[in-house]
Amino acid sequence: MSSASRDSPLFSDFCRLLESISARKGTDLKKQRLEKYVQEWRARYGDFFDAMRLLLPHLDKERTTYGMKEQVLAKTYVDVLGLGKDSEDANYLIHWRMPGKNKQYQKIVGDFASVAYEVIASRSTVIRGTMTVHDVNQQLDTLSITSGRQQQRDIIRHFFVNYTADEQKWIIRVILKELKVGMSENSVLNVFHSDAFNLFNVCSSLHKVCVDLKDPFIRLSTNDIAIFYPIKPQLAHKELPQDVPKAMGGTDKFYIQQKLDGERLQLHVKDGVFRYWSRKTTDYTHLYGANENEGTLTPYIYNCFHHKARSLILDGEMVAWDPIGEQYLPFGTLKSAALDQTDGKNKARPCFIVFDIVYCNGTPIIEQPLSERVAILPKIITEKKGHLEILPHTEGSSVQDVVDELDKAVAARQEGIVIKNPSCTYAPGQRNKDWIKVKPDYVDSLGDDVDVLIIGGIYGTGRRGDRLSHFMCAIKDNNVPLGSEPRLL
Structure with missing residues (x-):
């Protein structure tokens, strides 16, 4: 107040x-x-x-x-x-x-x-x-x-x-x-x-x-850094595959991870109390649960932490998990999965994927190198498929390694990859070249062309206030049976 x-x-x-x-x-x-x-x-x-x-x-x-x-x-x-x-x-x-x-x-x-x-x-x-x-x-x-x-x-x-x-x-x-x-x-x-x-x-x-x-x-x-005070997460810089080694300052190796299609989230845990915050520090604890008896995630991961890990701040991505197809679902399904309080073993559900730790047992550890921070994760977390996972990484050292991993991501219809410097400290709120993201649409040859129909427009603001600056588009639904009325999505 x-x-x-x-x-x-x-x-x-x-x-x-x-x-x-x-x-x-x-x-x-x-x-x-x-x-x-x-x-x-x-x-x-x-x-x-x-x-x-x-x-x-x-x-x-x-x-x-x-x-x-x-x-x-x-x-x-x-x-x-x-x-x-x-x-x-x-x-x-x-x-x-x-x-x-x-x-x-x-x-x-x-x-x-x-x-x-x-x-x-x-x-x-x-x-x-x-x-x-x-x-x-x-x-x-x-x-x-x-x-x-x-x-x-x-x-x-x-x-x-x-x-x-x-x-x-x-x-x-x-x-x-x-x-x-x-x-x-x-x-x-x-x-x-x-x-x-x-x-x-x-x-x-x-x-x-x-x-x-x-x-x-x-x-x-x-x-x-203090427990139950949300931090601004470190962000990744955008680069083309061929520019990654130079952008990372010539390091002899780097970590390559999947770029997840979810919502960036940080999890604070202390004495059985859980708090979840988004990248912009919006509190989502009401969705996922403040303790073992409430929410659509906390009751399932409450016992997944080592008893000696008394207080933690974990950085990661919240995604929706499909237990039937055993795959991560697109971002648009996350909120409905988080809100679904019904019982059902086969329903889509939220899954928190951890890729960093910045605070452990009362001590901020952002000054420790990434390699040491991620080494802590398997010691304090017992993974639970589809609920709480640690994001794996591969090691690379060349442009070809980046290209190969990006090709795998494209083949798997993933959003892209993130490359990280193993020796970097954690920089809250900063976007620097210690973390680099590469997506298929950054590369002309990997982009997709889509035919769309413009169905509406929105007037802009400021200098574009007297003209349409944003457009609403629709695509044809190819699942409609032949001979039926066409349908747009």
């Missing part, structure tokens, strides 16, 4: 900061403006968390969702503003992606917050902002836990009655978790503290970052 202190700056001043950052060209100028604001905040108000969660709303895990995207917000504002459902302004709100006849809206089509601002501005009676950053956070905290449309309407009405149109524009951007000021999370965090980005990568908590790094002159270890 937000800071309990009432000594908080005006939200209108915070909005002016965002406008200033957005208007500046170049990252350095944007960072200079934000740095001045951070220094002033620290000197007067101390804890920066109230501001940080508004600057990086997509990283605020204490307010994971507001249950309101553009369409819901549009309908809510139509109701709050008392607009006729067939009125021009209601139409612009509802169809915010589509260019209309009004030139005023054509310039901002595809940007819902800007469209909403134009509609709100002519109706708002609030001329000067009097609400604080703390006030905004309190309302957003409430919005994030509401369960009904009436409560949502009440909060949006509160914003309309008490905040200027400009302030509401930025509140809408926070709710949509996209500020659009031209600064990355890396830039924002590094302005706050030189260790902030690295700390966030190993804890995924803006609150912890703001508390632990409140003093800009005190440095922290970047190895501050």
Whole structure:
């Protein structure tokens, strides 16, 4: 929740900061403006968390969702503003992606917050902002836990009655978790503290970052991994097969693994408690189970860990497993398998495939080389087919080894391969050439051509706001019997 202190700056001043950052060209100028604001905040108000969660709303895990995207917000504002459902302004709100006849809206089509601002501005009676950053956070905290449309309407009405149109524009951007000021999370965090980005990568908590790094002159270890704080996983760099050995710095050998078609997941285990987080640190424990008595996975793997492995953080991929065909299923089947609580030995089920470990028995081990980390896995895990597995690897040292493994992956209709440097440490949140992914579609000769029918389009945003930028396509279903009506998928 937000800071309990009432000594908080005006939200209108915070909005002016965002406008200033957005208007500046170049990252350095944007960072200079934000740095001045951070220094002033620290000197007067101390804890920066109230501001940080508004600057990086997509990283605020204490307010994971507001249950309101553009369409819901549009309908809510139509109701709050008392607009006729067939009125021009209601139409612009509802169809915010589509260019209309009004030139005023054509310039901002595809940007819902800007469209909403134009509609709100002519109706708002609030001329000067009097609400604080703390006030905004309190309302957003409430919005994030509401369960009904009436409560949502009440909060949006509160914003309309008490905040200027400009302030509401930025509140809408926070709710949509996209500020659009031209600064990355890396830039924002590094302005706050030189260790902030690295700390966030190993804890995924803006609150912890703001508390632990409140003093800009005190440095922290970047190895501050803790159990039940989700980390940002290391990511793989894309390369062509012929460029892999050079990209890996000429190492004399590398590991080659299957690139799985699932969802990147990390598993935290301590004293019988299990927690699952996705690549973007979304908590999926409710699906897979927090203990041996609940979920579609934990009851089956609860006893698969060595009794001396008291606390673990494992990195891997969650896939759907077909026990009849004894094969991994496409990614699209994973969620239905994870949600299926019915009994049945032959149903598709979630299977966690482990390929790395970053924490063991109270100690982060990301500084150990990959070869030593993966050697730990068979010592602490008893594999259970179709439930919990360790991803095997082969060793290679040449372009031909990469090509041969990629050919095998193509023949097996797999997604591709991942090549890893055995001597590399684990780099949370980074995409570097110690891990390299190679997929068939990176190679022209291995790509597939598909005939499709365009059946729809979606208007773009920004510079592409007045034109179709994404297309919905269909393919012919070849399983339809001859003589029957054609069917498209």
